[in-house]
Ligand SMILES: Nc1ncnc2c1ncn2[C@@H]1O[C@H](COP(=O)(O)OP(=O)(O)O)[C@@H](O)[C@H]1O
């Protein structure tokens with residue numbers, strides 16, 4: 001299932017067939033694709049950031065990251081039963097942060113220094129654990145939850161769901177804030193130092209475990225926001241909600257260059273556009289997933305480190 | 317009381333014994349050197365003392381306080397800073413940001429401006445290149461940056477692991493001059509070197525490490541005159 005299939009952002013095409021009308025139609029299609037692409041891509045980027053930051057700093061693939069989205073969506077569902085959307089969103093972020101940090105402490109921290117394969121298998125195990133727990137707690141039928149109905153507006157004759165614009169705006173704000181945080185703050189710089197050289201970072205007095213915890217907390221809070229965006233698009237939660245977006249966002253992170261923050265943004269946007277364009281072309285629409293993963297393979301063949309990934313430097 | 321006291325330090329890599337129980341001490345104000353061939357265990361000693369590599373046995377005392385099991389990131393705060401082998405500056409950060417990282421452990425940031433000016437005065441090249449990405453510096457400049465970064469934490473004991481490695485003879489001389497200067501300004505130095513001639517010349521005392529054991533110790537002068545050191549490390 002693709003996010004773009006869920007988008008109701010159709011062009012209100014007129015009946016006329018003149019050249020001018022055709023041109024206007026194409027223009028509207030373009031606006032639709034650009035806005036959808038940015039919004040879907042923004043969500044992928046938001047999730048991809050979690051993968052990429054954890055990879056950059058803890059040097060591991062946190063396969064359970066996608067399932068944090070699901071945890072966040074269920075948290076919103078539960079809190080919405082008794083309270084309002086704002087409280088639900090805040091609770092969801094807190095729950096995701098706690099869950100992310102707990103997973104790191106319980107499952108990954110004991111494996112620090114173990115073989116990457118052992119860590120990867122553990123992460124996959126955690127992913128299934130979360131999905132199964134959700135199924136035990138909430139059952140296997142999807143739950144319905146409308147967080148907030150923003151409605152739709154007309155822009156240049158194109159009907160656009162307002163949540164798409166909200167998603168876009170929040171994504172931009174989050175990306176800018178995160179970039180500033182990493183570049184300008186003491187903890188942010190410590191994150192860069194740890195991602196480059198754990199040993200040297202320790203020699204500077206940086207507590208690597210704390211930095212890893214902060215990284216998981218940030219990644220998980222972004223996943224919570226992604227969970228919210230999903231619910232705005234399609235108001236149902238199931239225990240596999242995060243699986244496919246997780247894999248897609250992971251693909252985005254790898255395409256952009258795993259470990260690179262701007263890379264995650266770029267990869268996310270690229271996948272978002274590919275998905276939205278493919279969804280518009282009837283013949284290839286059913287193969288959207290295959291196309292996205294093919295792009296991953298092709299890019300990795302041409303540029304094994306992704307677009308903005310660093311080449312491995314040899315230690316002197 | 318010695319500033320740093322290492323007793324019977326044992327370190328293993330898996331089943332391989334890299335340090336077979338070595339003991340040495342560094343007194344306040346001294347320059348002490350560990351010399352030894354490639355693979356003797358010098359880096360293992362430096363990194364296990366600060367907790368970067370786990371110890372199997374032995375004891376490390378700093379200022380009389382047991383720090384054998386103190387995690388590495390806390391050791392800087394005690395006043396012991398290491399310039400690691402291969403410099404390991406943060407390649408993606410600028411020169412200035414690297415120095416900022418060096419001051420990470422300093423709680424009171426009010427002295428930061430003075431500290432960084434002091435580093436720029438000691439290493440004028442770093443001042444010229446303060447906004448350059450550190451990965452683009454030359455080897456000599458990277459060594460200066462690594463030393464400047466370490467000085468930002470106000471060490472009482474500065475540990476340097478092969479600071480002359482890979483540098484041109486002119487730069488090697490410069491590095492040894494700077495080490496002497498830093499020591500004269502009141503910082504105790506523990507130096508590890510393969511360049512035995514130059515390091516013994518500036519050392520108060522030295523130890524010779526061979527295959528994970530200390531086989532000889534004495535003042536810098538004694539060791540540079542010793543038959544064994546001349547044969548093995550000074551080329552006759
Ligand atoms: N990570 C490691 N794993 C296994 N053996 C190691 C490792 N690092 C060093 N050694 C071994 O420990 C011994 C001492 O190495 P080292 O302390 O680096 O020597 P030096 O710094 O004097 O050149 C050498 O025999 C080296 O092969």
Ligand SMILES: [Mg+2]
Nearest residue numbers: 358359360401
């Ligand atoms: Mg060495």
